[in-house]
Amino acid sequence: MSIDWMNFTPWSALAGGALIGLAAALFVAFNGRVAGISGLLGSLLARGGEGRGEKALFLLGLLLAPLLWQLFAALPVIEFQGGWLSLTLAGLLVGLGSRYGAGCTSGHGVCGISRLSPRSWVATGVFMGAGFITVFILRHLLGA
Template identity: 55%
Template sequence: MDLENFTPGLSLAGGLIIGAAAAVLVLFNGRIAGISGILGGLLSLPRNDMAWRITFLTGLVGAPILASAFGNPATPDIQAGWGEILIAGFVVGLGTRYAGGCTSGHGVCGISRGATRSLIATATFMATGFATVFVQRHLIGG
């Protein structure tokens, strides 16, 4: 564990903000805050609900940019090339289609609603992530 960068207070605050945003979206718009579904809705027809999708995604991308104006945010150290990142993004996209949603939709919104499908999907996401890190660190030697 990287105790130098361990920030439980900021992590808790971030989690509370994500939970509040998901609750506001479902209460006032009747929509689930699943990022893959929101983005996918922009790419499919009919496009009668684009405004809220664009607003949500703009906030998702704009928040870190705005936060950087108020301090020195942590810059992620991604130890992969663009090819690896693109392949990983494609595989994640396939997984979200297969699972009927992503970690935000299932993990944040589905589990909080008590959806068995979301519990199974999130457990699968987590197990796959654990296995990937194990293989990368212990078997491949990354």
């Protein structure tokens, strides 16, 4: 294995991770709720949910962040090497996994682990392991 030193960006990754952690911590401090994106979106779409305003603003901030970033630097080029079928299948599998796992990567991986939740440790291990296995199979066994 070799490292692509031209695209190795530890400082921006560290800054991004710190900002994600800060946003999650502020959300739980001010709202008393975990900032799990699938849960926020699901409760925002449900009828009669409470706290709809702050949930909508939090999700809107996620959508507007790339536009704000463009004021300072060019956005990275997005590359997706699969077709629409694989993109749709991946989205459905992630949606089903987050529904059955009672949370998503942000809810379990960022907020749950920081709260030392055993359920979140297991869920994060499962979805990370599934991702590692999927990449290994696709790239090394199937050559895709």
